[in-house]
Amino acid sequence: MLVYAKNHFWVPLFVCFVLFLAPTRSIAQQLSSIQGQVVDKASGEPLPGAAVYWEGNAEKGTVTDAEGRFSIAQPDPEGALVIRFLGFQSISRPIKKGSKTEGLQFFLSPEEWMLEEVVVSERSQDYNVASTEMGKNVISGQELKRIPALFGEVDLLRGIQLLPGVTTAGEGTTGLFVRGGSADQNLVQIDGAPIYNPSHFFGFFSVFNPDALSDVALYKGNIPAQYGGRVSSLVDISLREGNTNKLQGEGGIGSISSRLTVDGPLFSENASFVVSGRRTYADVFLPLSPNEDVRDNQLYFYDLSGKLMWRNGPKNKFTFSTYYGSDFLGLNGQFGLGWNNWINSFNWDRQLNERNYLDVTAYYSRYGYLISLRDEENGFDWSNHFSETGLKTSWTLIPGEKSEVKAGVHGQLYHFARVDLQGTPESGIEPLDSNPRTGFQFNLFLAGKTEITPRLSVEGGLRWGNYQQIGNGVNYLYDNNDPGGTGLVTDTLEYRLGERMQQYQGWEPRFGARYRIGEGTSIKGGFNRNYQYIQVASNNSAGLPIDRWVPAGRYILPIRGDQVSAGVFQNLNDNRWEVSLEAYYRDFRNIVDLKQGATVLFTDNIETELLTGNGWSYGLEFLLRKNVGKTSGWLSYTWSRVFREIPGINGGRPYPPRFDRPHDLSLVLSHQLSERLSFSGTFIYTTGIAVTFPAGSYLVDNQRVPLYSDQRNSDRFPDYHRLDLSVTLKNKDKGRWWQGSWNFSVYNAYGRKNPFSYDFRTIYNDDISFEPGPGESANSARPGVVMTYLFGILPSVTYNFKF
Known part of the structure; x- marks a missing residue:
């Protein structure tokens, strides 16, 4: 069966053709061009988004790319090249005829006199107005550290949740639901390698140590053509490179965990390293509890990451990044739940000549999870893992100052291992005989952007993906070819290693345009199509570590997501303020959901537990x-709505998923009171999550049981709101090698009791904690509702240090 994009994808191809023709005249008039890289003098890291132009001609300048590289035409008369970057001292370097024009490096020093200012954005000042990008937000690692934190733990994903268009499924979770997409529809990657469960501690914290991060970019719309595989968003995370000049470190000691990051040169100024680690220590104190039940529990998470960088001359740069994180929860020796991520990424950047760049990335990502239950009748040990191995090569051409073309190939191999289910000796559970699943995906992409006139810029892209489920494995045949019917298996087809079992392919066009109305105002629009060939089979929209990922196959179709968006962008007061208003409409096809009472952990016939349908979302996002x-x-x-329509759920009528929250408001403020003292705060207000409350109740064996209607998520929790505050006090700088600071945070400052769950049950003796037992009688009994909330006023303190 083929999945084919019916839209007219000739539009982006035409745009790419224009890209080659548009700069032809200007190139002919140029004698040569200057190629170089802009670098932070203190840390040795590249500076993306720095402004580069010839003195007296700032309007026709350029900006550096993600690696700090740039190419700018050299004018006929000799001149001085000016380089500016927010928070750094500008430099001006004369360029003479006949001098070196390739592999130049420009080092910028931080501006000491700007210490009282808080720099939020590491990009050119009018980037949001001048670029064709929309639906994109960038947060630096330093900015994340200023946001008040839960338990003193600075969290990347919780910071992203404060951006427009991003919602959560409830209190304390780090799952991202972007413009109506579910959590598994986000591509979260570290230095080009995907991570499948980016959370610790059941979603309360993300797996990313803020000290090890360079920055994070969130793409909610107009995802570049070189990225694919998810229909909702891209979260592109970059680990920072080590300092090439000196050894240094930073870390923190918090309420529940501590962290340490060390970086510096490796053997020479052309190589560097970064090593970062973090661990909780709740399990260290549990054995000290006087409660025997608490002493026998286990609860911890830890993560380790590292990055090596080596420059072989001015044209070659190699990096290797690795990450390992692990979580485990054990309750009184009776129940255990654990999961881990292991990621490796190798990248080679090569400057072929003054206008051509090559980028090669190879990666491996593995996710494993396990469940253990000790019970006389139903005890078992369950474990599973899956992995993705990939290789991507992209070639970038910069034909002129205002144009760029990118093309490449991306191969991905998915492997879903057999489920290992073993019953304990005393239980009657039989081992599960499951089959592995393997998928191979091959992608080609072509993209480009150009400035047609000073007012009009366009970008276009086309991605083609071919996905195959391959052996060894089996396909089950069902009665009437319908796995959702009786589920009766009539035959089994076996496939040899590498033999094709099922194939899908699809075209993914992307297009965007920007038109400048004035100096500080522009309007933008775009269209984006994506296919997703693996997804989570779960009836818990909040996301759990044991959610089972399933690949597309004979009965499970790939998801298709289409998005149309438009927006107005404006800068005010000499680019000190940014204002934007974006509207979008998104359409989803072939989304899966589980049947009522379905289970996917203990079956090899996952398709018999699934229902398939469509969905859509729309919204309006404002950012100041x-x-x-x-x-x-x-x-x-953000004002938004999300709907799903899946036969077999809600009577086949549209229904909102749990994360449909029409109103979502966030306020984030940071203020530098003095050189040593700073203050920050966040306020959040959202509509309550969509849920299904009982329509009534009935008695079974003198026990009152809730009665639910067939309407899905027709009720809501109360509206959610919360205020977090934080104060940071730096120790006096006396010229010592050690610098410390104290951070005092208050989570939920006014003690709002935001509901986490509601329990509909019988209340005895007007006491929600009383349960009748042997020798105990109840004087009264009535139906009632018990609300559970997670956090009241929660203070925390963290000591941060640098050396």
Whole structure:
């Protein structure tokens, strides 16, 4: 069966053709061009988004790419090249005829006199207005550290949740639901390698140590053509490179965990390393509890990451990144749940000549999880893992100052291992005889952008993906060819190693345009199509570590997501303020959901437990952001709706998923009170999550049981709101090698009791904690509702240090 994109994808191809023709005249008039890289002098890291232009001609300049590289035409008369970057001292370097024009490096030093300012954005000042990108937000690692934290743990994903268009499934979770997409529809990657469960501690914390991060970019729309595999969003995370000049480190000691990061040169100034680690220590104190039940529990998570960088001359750069994280929860020796991520990524950047760049990335990502239950009748040990291995090569051509073309190939191999289910000796559970699943995906992509006129810029892209489920494995045949019917297996087809079992392919066009109305205002629009060939089979929209990923196959179709978006962008007060208003509509096809009472952990016939349907979402996003000054931050508001329509659920009528939250407001503020003292705060208000409350109750063996209607998520929790506050006090700088600071945070400052769950049950003796037992009688009994909330006022303190 083929899945084919019916839209007219000739539009982006035409745009790419224009890209080659548009700069032809200007190239002919140029004598040569200057190629170089802009670098932070203190740390040795590249500076993306730095402005580069010839003195007296700032309007026709350029900006550096993600690696700090740039190419700018050299004018006929000699001149001085000016380089500017927010928070750094600008430099001007004369360029003479006949001098070196390739492999130049420009080192910028931080501006000491700007210490009282809080720099939010590491990009050119008018980037949001001048670029064709929309639906994109960038947060630096330093900015994340200023946001008040839960338990003193700075969290990347919780910071992303404060941006417009991003919602959560409830209190304490780090799952991202972007513009109506579910959590598994986000591509979260570290230095180009995907991570399948980016959370610790059941979603309360993300797996990313903020000290090891360079920055994070969130793409909610107009995802570049070189990325694919998910229909909702891209979260592109970069680990920072080590300092090439000196050994240094930083870390923190918090309420529940501590962290340490060390980096520096490796053998020479052309190589560096970064090593980072973090661990909780709740399990260290549990054995000290006087409660025997608590002493026998286990609860911990830890993560380790590292990055090596080596420059072989001015044209070659190699990096290797690795990450390992593990979680485990054990309850009184009776129940255990654990999961881990292991990721490796190798990258080679090569400058072929003054206008051509080559980028090669190879990666391996593995996710494993296990469940253990000790019970006389139903005890078992269950474990599983899956992995993705990939190789991507992209070639970039910069034909002129205002144009760029990118093309490449991306291969991916998915392997879903057999389920290992073993019953304990005393239980009657039989081992599960499951089959492995393997998928191979091959992708080609072509993208480009150009400035047709000073007012009009366009970008276009086309991605083609071919996915095959391959052996060894089996396909089950069902009665009437319908696995969702009786589920009766009529035959089994076996496939040899590498033999094709099922194939899908699809075209993924992307297009965007920007038109500048004035100096500080622009309007943008775009279309984006994506296919997703693996997804989570779960009836818990909040996301759990044991959610089972399943690949597309004979009965499970790939998801298709189409998005149309448009927006207005404006900068005010000399680019100190950014204002944007974006609208979008998104359509989903072939989304899966589980049947009522379905289970996917103990079966090899997953398709018999699934239902398939469609969905759609739409919304309006507003963002007001202040970039520089003693006070900085942003105000975001999102109005949105999300619906699913799946036969067999809600009577076949549309229904909102749990994360449909029509109103979502976030306010983030940071203020530098003095050189040593700073303050930050966040306020969040959202509509309550969509849920299904009982329509009534009935008695079974004198026990009152809730009665639910067939309407899905027709009720809501109360509206959610919370205020978090944080104060950071730096120790006096006396010129010592050690610098420390104290961070005091209050989570939920005014003690709002936001509901986590509602329990509909019988209340005895007007006491929600009383349960009748042997020798105990109940004087009264009535139906009631018990609300559980997770956090009241929660203070925390963290000591951060640098050396």
